[in-house]
Amino acid sequence: EVQLVESGGGLVQPGGSLRLSCTASEFTFYRYWMSWVRQAPGKGLEWVANIKGDATVKYYSDSVKGRFTISRDNAKNSLFLQMDSLGAGDTGIYYCARDSGNYFNDFWGQGTLVSVSS
Amino acid sequence: EIVLTQSPGTLSLSPGERATLSCRTSQSVSNTYLAWHQQKPGQAPRLLIYGASNRATGIPDRFSGSGSGTDFTLTISRLEPEDFAVYYCQLFVSSPPTYTFGQGTKLEIK
Numbered sequence: 001e002v003q004l005v006e007s008g009g010g011l012v013q014p015g016g017s018l019r020l021s022c023t024a025s026e027f028t029f030y031r032y033w034m035s036w037v038r039q040a041p042g043k044g045l046e047w048v049a050n051i052k053g054d055a056t057v058k059y060y061s062d063s064v065k066g067r068f069t070i071s072r073d074n075a076k077n078s079l080f081l082q083m084d085s086l087g088a089g090d091t092g093i094y095y096c097a098r099d100s101g102n103y104f105n106d107f108w109g110q111g112t113l114v115s116v117s118s
Numbered sequence: 119e120i121v122l123t124q125s126p127g128t129l130s131l132s133p134g135e136r137a138t139l140s141c142r143t144s145q146s147v148s149n150t151y152l153a154w155h156q157q158k159p160g161q162a163p164r165l166l167i168y169g170a171s172n173r174a175t176g177i178p179d180r181f182s183g184s185g186s187g188t189d190f191t192l193t194i195s196r197l198e199p200e201d202f203a204v205y206y207c208q209l210f211v212s213s214p215p216t217y218t219f220g221q222g223t224k225l226e227i228k
Contacts, residue, residue, distance in 0.1 A: 047216060047218060050215070097163075100168070
């Protein structure tokens, strides 16, 4: 069964940085696009960024463009999200999700909580 | 930018009843690009339906998806206690290849 395990969340001050990780297993990681999706407390899902299997193509939502960087290490089956210039609006649970290759996310990790507060 | 609007915001029903959830897109989209996810409290989302009408692996047949163009529907034929959750529609946007979600419908026990 596909497994995605996020880590790296925590409490950070406004303007600070955080790096999230997602470790994947039980599938051929480099063949798949991967996404980060977040969820503010009590709110809905918001797509954040995605990255092609070979890491040559990346896209970001307008709300994080220029502040967040998605990357991956296929040798380690790992996905990352470097988050800089964090603000209160970035607080929430961050999920990594696999892109099925057929226009939907088919597997999700359990998420990691990011709290931005002074 | 395509906007997804889900209705109702909250749906109150009893076990055994039929649930009908709507997802409308602000412009016509391909069925291929529309999916539904279920999220229970404290859990990650789970894929239910892809390509507007295809059940994901392991999803019971009481869940069905339909629709085309701008109007899509998730139907739960006979509600089980474990079906009370929040449901999101998801759209793949091809240029650039990104995703957007509806705001969700909360299905609660009446």
